[in-house]
Amino acid sequence: MLKKGKDINTLIHGICFHDDQNSLSELVNYFYPRLYRIAYAVLKDKMLAEEAINDVFFRLWQMRNRCIEINDINKYLCTSVKNNALVLLKKEIKSKPNNSESIDSAFKHRKEIAVMSNSPEKQYLTKELKKRIELAILNLPERCRKVFELVKLDGLSYKEAASELSVKPKTVENQLSIALKKMHTELKPYLQEQNDHYFEKTIALFLISFTLPI
The missing domain is CATH 1.10.10.10 (Winged helix-like DNA-binding domain superfamily/Winged helix DNA-binding domain)
Structure with missing residues (x-):
């Protein structure tokens, strides 16, 4: 829920033209639950999911002077988080032995997606x-x-x-x-x-x- 009188475009404008960290915080709070579900569905790990999301918002802040060029912020954030999650997933796969019995069936399915x-x-x-x-x-x-x-x-x-x-x-x-x-x-x-x-x-x-x- 956004604060009264605010909308996504207002927040993007504040981030892009006024370096407004409060606008960034509101944007994070608004999208975080949705993005967390996406990241966690891929990674099945709370800390990794948070890392995937935080990196996206960090890069958004770094490129804040150009973020007004993003046509669909929802699609941009969701896609970026999915991309980050897959990169982290591949790192996790490489760090575990392929024949490990600790890797459950859900992880194996996600691994199959990554190595197809x-x-x-x-x-x-x-x-x-x-x-x-x-x-x-x-x-x-x-x-x-x-x-x-x-x-x-x-x-x-x-x-x-x-x-x-x-x-x-x-x-x-x-x-x-x-x-x-x-x-x-x-x-x-x-x-x-x-x-x-x-x-x-x-x-x-x-x-x-x-x-x-x-």
């Missing part, structure tokens, strides 16, 4: 699949698409997305389910053409994480 680009064939498949997922999102009915973007891309909870769209949380849940089913149906023929024996795991991974850089 090891072979040229997988790199091509990954990029092509990413394009097809982006197209599948554009082809969603408008309501489904908005819900998918708010929940899967921006990291909002059902309740937060419902407030944003002025609907009930149950409506958000239903629309997200419809969106995922439609995308699954649209992408299934492509993955079958690729003879990908990891079909179900691949589609599940990418429906959640396709915005992460590969």
